[in-house]
Amino acid sequence: xxxxxxYLICSIFTLTSHGVNASTKDTAPKVAIxxxxxxxxxDTGSGHPERPERLSKVVKEVKESNSLSPFLIWPVIKKxxxxxxxxxxxxxxxxxxxxxxELIKGxxxxxxxxxxxxxxxxxxxxxxxxxxxxxxxxxAIMKGKVTSAFALIRPPxxxxxxxxxxxxxxxxxxxxxxxxxxxxxxxxxxxxxxxDVHHGNGTQEIFYEDNSVFYFSVHQHPFYPGTGRPSETxxxxxxxxxxxxxxxxxxxxxxxxxxxxxxxxxxxxxxxxEFILVSAGFDAHEGDLLGELNYTSNGYKxxxxxxxxxxxxxxxxxxxxxxxxxxxxxxxxxxxxKILSVLGD
Numbered sequence: 304x305x306x307x308x309x310y311l312i313c314s315i316f317t318l319t320s321h322g323v324n325a326s327t328k329d330t331a332p333k334v335a336i337x338x339x340x341x342x343x344x345x346d347t348g349s350g351h352p353e354r355p356e357r358l359s360k361v362v363k364e365v366k367e368s369n370s371l372s373p374f375l376i377w378p379v380i381k382k383x384x385x386x387x388x389x390x391x392x393x394x395x396x397x398x399x400x401x402x403x404x405e406l407i408k409g410x411x412x413x414x415x416x417x418x419x420x421x422x423x424x425x426x427x428x429x430x431x432x433x434x435x436x437x438x439x440x441x442x443a444i445m446k447g448k449v450t451s452a453f454a455l456i457r458p459p460x461x462x463x464x465x466x467x468x469x470x471x472x473x474x475x476x477x478x479x480x481x482x483x484x485x486x487x488x489x490x491x492x493x494x495x496x497x498x499d500v501h502h503g504n505g506t507q508e509i510f511y512e513d514n515s516v517f518y519f520s521v522h523q524h525p526f527y528p529g530t531g532r533p534s535e536t537x538x539x540x541x542x543x544x545x546x547x548x549x550x551x552x553x554x555x556x557x558x559x560x561x562x563x564x565x566x567x568x569x570x571x572x573x574x575x576x577e578f579i580l581v582s583a584g585f586d587a588h589e590g591d592l593l594g595e596l597n598y599t600s601n602g603y604k605x606x607x608x609x610x611x612x613x614x615x616x617x618x619x620x621x622x623x624x625x626x627x628x629x630x631x632x633x634x635x636x637x638x639x640x641k642i643l644s645v646l647g648d
Contacts, residue, residue: 334646335443335452336377337436338362342457345430346423348412352592352630353421353471358457360632361639365455368640374647378443383434383479390482391475391509396466400427400473418469420458430458430473437480440623444578445488451614451622451646453583453639459627461503461582462528470501470528477580477625478509481516484578491515494576494618496567496610497522498559498603499584499627500594502531502547506582512541517574521562523587523596524549546570552595556602559587563609571613579614579622585629585638592630600634604641611645622646 343355365371388397396417403415404427412423433456440452460477462470477495484490495510497503497520507530510516520531537545548562585603587596614622624642629635 332451332647333374333376333449334643335440335449336365336375337380337440337452337454337456338377339380339432339436341425341429341432342455344425344428345458346410346412346425347421347471348423351421353458353628355457357630357632357635358455358626361636362455364636365640365643371640371643371647375643376449378439380432380436380439382428382431383438383474384431387438387483388431388434388474388479390486391465391479392463393466396468400430400468415468415473417467418462420468420471420473422473426458426473432456433458433460434474434476434479437476437623437625438483441480441484441488441578444621444623445484450620452624453643453646454623454625455639456626459584460625461497461499461506461584461627462501464505464508467505469505471628472505475505475509477582478506480623480625481510481580485515490577492517492574492577493580494519494571494574494578494613495580495582496520497582497584497627498587498606499582500587500591500596501527501584501628502529502549503582503627504528504530507531507535507545507547510541511537511545512539513537514540514544517544517546517570517576519546519567519570521548521550521559523552523554523594526595544574550596553597555589555597556599556605559598559602560605560609563606568609568613571617575617576613577618577621579610579618581610581622581624582627583624583639583642584627585635588629588631588634588638590631591634593628600637600641603638604645607642607645
């Protein structure tokens with residue numbers, strides 16, 4: 304009888320141990336990469352800095368990385384619908400984009416009449432897919448399928464206002480995802496971090512009177528589009544929920560990391576975000592074609608580590624990065640890989 308009892312105890316211990324191991328394996332970090340080759344169909348014309356090649360090189364290097372591939376998944380994405388886009392944009396603007404793209408013939412490229420954004424025959428459908436990529440990533444995170452995600456998309460979005468496309472942007476991808484998380488998943492407090500070299504004037508404007516979305520931007524000043532001064536802190540109910548830090552030309556990793564540690568972290572100890580969205584522009588990387596800051600890939604990694612700490616403390620780790628600017632493909636790919644190594648650790 305004692306032998307039988309010992310056997311049963313050992314069997315239970317073995318099964319329990321296997322169960323723990325299986326559970327540990329199931330909960331290992333997985334990161335979704337949101338990408339489609341259709342993003343390459345947004346034609347900006349010869350010599351334009353926001354060109355398809357800046358994205359295709361990044362995707363190729365991420366796919367070929369032996370250290371990243373074990374924890375990456377590549378979900379199928381679909382275009383955002385009009386109801387989703389209208390969470391942020393006016394119907395008049397949505398109609399304008401559709402109409403102006405439909406007027407384009409053949410392989411012609413032209414400017415959206417609202418601002419400095421090139422459009423071509425596929426631009427509206429590609430822009431809707433960029434929004435859809437963010438929504439797909441947000442759903443995957445909220446459903447527990449992944450711990451975090453990175454949307455490798457184009458065109459970028461953070462300059463687009465509710466009624467105006469500008470600065471290479473058609474729809475404000477990250478703002479739509481923020482509203483979607485609120486409407487679909489009932490989140491109350493969302494943080495948007497923007498470390499693009501340019502201030503995300505569109506994102507700021509959309510949430511300027513809103514205390515449910517905290518917008519933080521660190522960017523070069525003086526620089527396009529001229530907004531984002533520290534005095535711009537929100538208005539009405541949104542007073543105190545916009546935090547801008549402008550850096551002078553030539554600033555590097557030390558200045559960036561100090562800002563994140565000394566200003567963003569204390570603000571989040573009070574705000575306690577339930578989800579972190581990141582407007583991930585890499586045009587502040589040293590040697591970029593447009594920016595004049597000197598961040599490095601290791602600097603972006605340090606920022607990712609701090610954001611991961613905030614996300615784990617308050618948001619169950621829920622973090623979605625969405626590509627904005629950055630016009631040297633190698634800079635983007637090296638930085639993205641550094642960030643992914645943090646998310647997958």
